[in-house]
Amino acid sequence: MISGPIEATITPTNHDLGDFQVRRALPSRERRMVGPFIFVDEFGPAHLPAGGGMDVRPHPHINLATVTWLFDGAIDHRDSIGTFSTIRPGTVNLMTAGSGIVHSERSPENERKGGPKMFGMQTWLALPDGCEEIDPAFEAVDDLPVIEDGGARAIVIMGELWGQRASTTTYADTIYAEIVLAPGGQLPIDSPADERAVMVVDGEATLDGMDLPLYTLVVIKPGDAPALRSQKGARVMLLGGESFSNPRHVWWNFVSSERDRIQQAKEDWREGRFAKVPGDEKEWIPLPEVPKTVTYP
Known part of the structure; x- marks a missing residue:
């Protein structure tokens, strides 16, 4: 039985991509969402071979x-x-798919000669009711608030935390932050968000004295304000926000409140009806028969 401030712990599924590991915590059988976050991937750290790179x-x-x-x-x-x-690092990229978007992610050419480094997070936010079919958009935000106190340094990536608000667009109430704890550092997780979770991505940390396993998504009980601490130093991601009253379905790269909408997106991609990516039109990922990202019953 889980006690203290922890509601649930979610061990990620590991995907070995050869040169680096991707750890997927959401969606899972234990938990579909934390606030608007419906997909949580952590990848790396890794140093890819010289001349290689990531090509999504x-x-x-x-x-x-x-x-x-x-x-x-x-x-x-x-x-x-x-x-x-x-x-x-230090800039958040927010791509709003809305009614539909296509994108690619590749290691820059000037990084490939010496072997690219890969270490980071990719998450998906389900769009709330009334916003699912908004126009596609993109923003890169680098003027993010930084809070330093008690041996802790936190970057507010989205939403409002510790009295500071990021300028990054949010469609539902959202919190997202990177917390770096020096040895002996601590920080309260005191956001009143409906749902919150933390993931240690480097080092060691505790929540009200309870160990937080590396790369594990740990969901915090609503209303609790536990202390995040580290004796040796750590890097921790905090995420969450408002709970959704209507469920969301996931199939491959598609998220929607309506299964029929996902079926339409599958047909549109199969038939080539999505727009092309300028400068990257020659390749694409085919629609899979069995996707790795699915809604669990």
Whole structure:
């Protein structure tokens, strides 16, 4: 039985991509969402072989927003609304799929010679009722609030935390932050958000004295304000926000409140009806027969 401030612990599914590991905590059988977060991937740390790189070919999304946050390395993002952006640590990339978008993610050419580094998070936010079919959009935000106190340094990536609000667009109430604890550092997890979770991505940390396993998504009980501490130092992600009253379905890269909408997106991608990605039109990921990302019963 789980006691103290912890409601649930979710051990991620590991996907070995050869040169680096991807750990997927959401969606899972134990938990479908934490606030608007419906997909949580942690990848790396890894140093890819010289001359190689990450190449995620163009693929579609609907009814969600992707959030990419790096601790190390760089990724070239291109999408079907004409965006080109190189993602680097300290800048959050928010891509709103809405009614539909296609994008690719590749290691920059100038990073490949010495072997690209890969370490970061990619999460998806389900869009709330009334916003699922909004126009696609993209933003990169680097003027993010930084809070330093008690041996802790926190970057507010989305939403409002510890009295500071990020300028990043939110469609539902959302909190997202990177917390770096120095040895002996601590920080209260005192946000009143409906749902909250933390993931240690480097080092060691505790929540009200309870150990937090590395790469495990730990859901915090509503209303609790536990202390996050580290004796040796740690990097921890905090995420969550408002709970959704209506469920969301997931199939491959598609999220929607309506299964019929996902079926339409599958047919549109299979028949080539999504827009192309300028500068990356020659390749694409085919519609899978059995996707790795699915709604669990």
